[in-house]
Amino acid sequence: MNAPTMNAQTTATSAVDAPAPYRRAAVIGAGVIGISWAGLFLAHGMDVVVSDPRPGVQEQVLAGLDEIAPALAELGLPAENLSARLRFEADPATAVADADVVQENGPERLPVKQQIWQVVEQAAPAHALLATSTSGIPATAIAEAMRQPERLVVGHPFNPPHLVPLVEIVPGERTSEQTLRRAHAFYTALGKKPQILRKEVPGFVANRLQSALFRECVHLVAEGVVTEAELDEIVTDSIGLRWAAAGPFRTFHLGGGPGGLPHFIQHLGRAMEASWPGLGAPSFDEPTVALLTEQAEQAFGDAPVHELAARRDRAQIALMRALDKTSGARARA
């Protein structure tokens, strides 16, 4: 594991230098994802300009930063006075004028993103790294109206960006190698675990896997095999634990005994392949949505979502500590 140089001498409480050469970030769009990115950038010592035309955005961002500060602190990052290096600028061209990196989190609509990037490209410095957080729109499409489409890359975080290590770096057809390398270095310096995808594919990787599994989850609950709460426990007590420690290929490599994955495929993989056509094909029709809604109330109705999320995040930070995946752990390394 390569500890980013910037963290090598820091402790959990000392200030962290900004990831050179990225000292100034512009965060375009300040919903949940944008606020989380802003918090992470600030905790890593960057100056941040937030640009979002919605009324009340300043209050929302400040409240959001207060909410994520404890998690940043638990990750071993300095999380006090985050807003000291934060400013707001409604006009995106002005916001990016001296940015080293632009992270865009606008609405998931192609025309909106195209328009944002036309403006940003022309207003940002020539050296700025240009990344979109889109979870599904290909960089190729967003960059169609750009003069230098080689500069745009998808930097898709797994929500929330300040907490989950993964960032999927997805090139568009014209994204340059240099842009990919710079994006990888930037997110790595922030303590993230970026992965560069080799091809642009709808939904990228993590969300496709999540979607494939959830489809079967919906099927099994709709069929009455288990309830939502029971299925969740089954996952956290088996495959969830497994996949936190080792991914699906490694898991089946180990399941193959001394012969590893090839042995697994020849013996158990064939049976698995034969079972694929029998997997469920549910839909969110009215009875299914009614059932899922009723069971969600039973399973999760005991506390407001933000409280359940805070509990989950604390559990996840404990797991990351156990796996040495926190920024603090890296700083100590």
Added chain:
Amino acid sequence: MNAPTMNAQTTATSAVDAPAPYRRAAVIGAGVIGISWAGLFLAHGMDVVVSDPRPGVQEQVLAGLDEIAPALAELGLPAENLSARLRFEADPATAVADADVVQENGPERLPVKQQIWQVVEQAAPAHALLATSTSGIPATAIAEAMRQPERLVVGHPFNPPHLVPLVEIVPGERTSEQTLRRAHAFYTALGKKPQILRKEVPGFVANRLQSALFRECVHLVAEGVVTEAELDEIVTDSIGLRWAAAGPFRTFHLGGGPGGLPHFIQHLGRAMEASWPGLGAPSFDEPTVALLTEQAEQAFGDAPVHELAARRDRAQIALMRALDKTSGARARA
């Protein structure tokens, strides 16, 4: 969380009383699963008879117990002299003659299992709990030739049983409520997290979910979007971590904001549903198997499987400690 009474006063090093009223276990079939069950039963203070007609089975079982003893100790269980309360009996009828519980791990072939259970049912005491570890054959089919099919239940562990918390308890059509309750109490007393499925369904739940996700994994690697090693890192750095802390339904409930799962379904679920037909439908054809084999060599060829498995198991025990899921943690509670 209900700490089993038997553990309430124990520490990691003291002896553990057998889970009353289950003092004597018969383990039929001593492959990897059988050895793991035997080790767990012994570590919980039970007397164990292993029955397996294969030559050399004694040496294999003793070597296997030595291999899993460190993990049992790390889980907070007494793991010294496990074989002191172990004996071998090739004839299954003799092996089960005074058993309180029979856990069968024979070959995954229906006629073999039917034959085993015909013999076991008649030779075991009337009070004995009768469970099969089958990962895919319905109890209904296995029990067809039994006189009292209400006594048989599937107790399907996730491999290895001594380490992964989940046990899927799957009733056959004629399994009695009493048998289900007893199986649940037995596995709970062993520190496992049993789940009673409401319906018999091929592959049960955890393996169906695993299969659904792995299908998409194979597709993405076969399409060249990522390598096996990259995909594994994506999973451990995102959905794996998430699902160790919260299952898929809870995760999307939290992803729905204040409106929870219903809001998630209405907004993001519809897009997910639309994406389901676009998920991959790979097969283990020759080029795919060749690619998977080559990448497995690159990704996992640095150490023998048993060494990689030991590393993974250590990581998983660290995760279970972080989540307070070890027997030791329960004993301390």
